Amino acid sequence: MHGCVNTQGSYYCECNIGHKLASNNHSCVVNECDVQSPCQHHCYNLIGSFLCQCDQGYELAQDSISCQIDECSFSSYMCQYQCVNSPGSYSCECPEGYQLQGNRLCQINECETGTHNCQDEEMCWNYYGGFRCYPRNPCEVPYTKTSESQAECQGLSPSIVYKYMSLQADRTVPADIFQIQATNIYANTHSTFRIKAGNEGGEFFLRRSSNASAMLVLTKPLSGPREHVVDLEMVTHHLTMNYRSSSVLRLTIIVGPYAF
Numbered sequence: 001m002h003g004c005v006n007t008q009g010s011y012y013c014e015c016n017i018g019h020k021l022a023s024n025n026h027s028c029v030v031n032e033c034d035v036q037s038p039c040q041h042h043c044y045n046l047i048g049s050f051l052c053q054c055d056q057g058y059e060l061a062q063d064s065i066s067c068q069i070d071e072c073s074f075s076s077y078m079c080q081y082q083c084v085n086s087p088g089s090y091s092c093e094c095p096e097g098y099q100l101q102g103n104r105l106c107q108i109n110e111c112e113t114g115t116h117n118c119q120d121e122e123m124c125w126n127y128y129g130g131f132r133c134y135p136r137n138p139c140e141v142p143y144t145k146t147s148e149s150q151a152e153c154q155g156l157s158p159s160i161v162y163k164y165m166s167l168q169a170d171r172t173v174p175a176d177i178f179q180i181q182a183t184n185i186y187a188n189t190h191s192t193f194r195i196k197a198g199n200e201g202g203e204f205f206l207r208r209s210s211n212a213s214a215m216l217v218l219t220k221p222l223s224g225p226r227e228h229v230v231d232l233e234m235v236t237h238h239l240t241m242n243y244r245s246s247s248v249l250r251l252t253i254i255v256g257p258y259a260f
Contacts, residue, residue, distance in 0.1 A: 001028040020045065040067045059085065080106045080260055095258060097129040106260060127166035128256025129225065138162050158233065158246040165251065169224040170259045174205075174217050180232050180249050182212040188240045196248060198230035206232065216251070224255035 003014040015021050015028035022029050032050040033043035039052035054060050054067035061068050071090040072083035079092035094106035101107045110116040110131040111124035118124040118133035125132050139145045139153035139160075146154045151162035165178060182191060193214035195206050205217045216232065232249045 001026060022047070038065055040065060061087070079104055081258070095129070097257070106258075125164050125166075125254070127254035128168050128260065129258060130256070132227075132254060134162075134164065134252070158248045161247065161249045163249055163251050165253055167218075167222060167224075167253055167255050168259050169256055170221045171218060173221055174219055176215050177218050177253075178216040178251060179209070180206075180214050180216065180234065182234060182236070185212050186236075186238070188238065190237045190239060192235050192237070194233050194235075196231040196233040198228060203228070204230060222253075222255045225257045226255045228253040228255065 001013065002016050002019065005012050005014055013021060013026050013028075017034070019028040020031040020034075021027075029047055031045050032038060033045045037043065038050065041055050041058065042053045044051045044053065052060060052065050052067075057069060057073070058067040059070035059073070060066075068085070068087045070085050072078055072085045078090065081095055081098070082093045084091050084093055092100060092104055092106075094100050097108065098106035099108045109126045111118075111126040116124045116131050116133070118131075121136055122133040123136050125134055136151070137145050138151050139155075143153035143155035143160065146152050146159075153160045153162075163178075167177065180193065189211075191211055193206050193208055195204060195216075198204075201220070203218065203220045203222060205219050207215045207217055209215050214232075214234075216230070222228070230251045230253065232251060233246055234249075235244055235246045237244045
């Protein structure tokens with residue numbers, strides 16, 4: 001197409017500067033990488049076009065020519081949730097329900113900041129990624145609230161104590177998450193513990209710790225957002241008087257949508 005060079009018994013074709021020999025060894029195509037040097041880092045010629053690539057630690061900008069530092073690729077710990085790269089810098093973003101704390105972490109406590117909508121007769125409970133409102137007095141007839149320090153309802157046996165806790169999603173298992181303990185310990189008594197309700201999926205196991213306590217163990221990772229209500233029962237056998245009494249701790253577990 002441009003120049004023919006004779007050799008002994010054969011020949012080959014040459015192209016002018018700014019062109020290169022095509023795959024048919026006869027035609028000449030424009031070599032944009034040599035003519036224009038369009039790429040900031042590396043240019044790879046294609047038939048009728050070209051492709052730019054960047055050095056390690058950089059990423060191709062939106063103009064497909066320039067290279068910018070990709071700080072987000074340095075480490076997965078740059079941001080707790082999501083890293084967003086920008087020319088010469090980066091920023092962290094948080095999902096809905098969280099606010100950026102310290103340029104990396106995602107946290108928020110609506111109950112402390114007063115950004116909740118709970119009523120006066122309700123208690124605000126913060127969990128990972130949001131909040132919920134629960135009645136300050138959850139006792140229903142025929143139960144009555146007997147303690148101001150905690151939601152304890154007495155009436156018909158068994159008495160019920162309400163507790164609340166928060167968990168991150170997809171927590172590593174097995175994990176000890178909550179201890180149930182007798183408030184009063186009497187001589188000549190023997191206590192047993194069991195999960196009375198709320199464990200239909202087998203997510204929990206109650207391990208006896210002593211005569212007066214047991215540990216609730218998480219056996220399966222939980223996804224959120226979701227609420228689990230688990231009834232933990234303690235039955236106390238009074239050996240000398242030959243009777244027994246029972247109490248229930250109703251544990252509400254709020255699982256957040258993320259693993260933080």
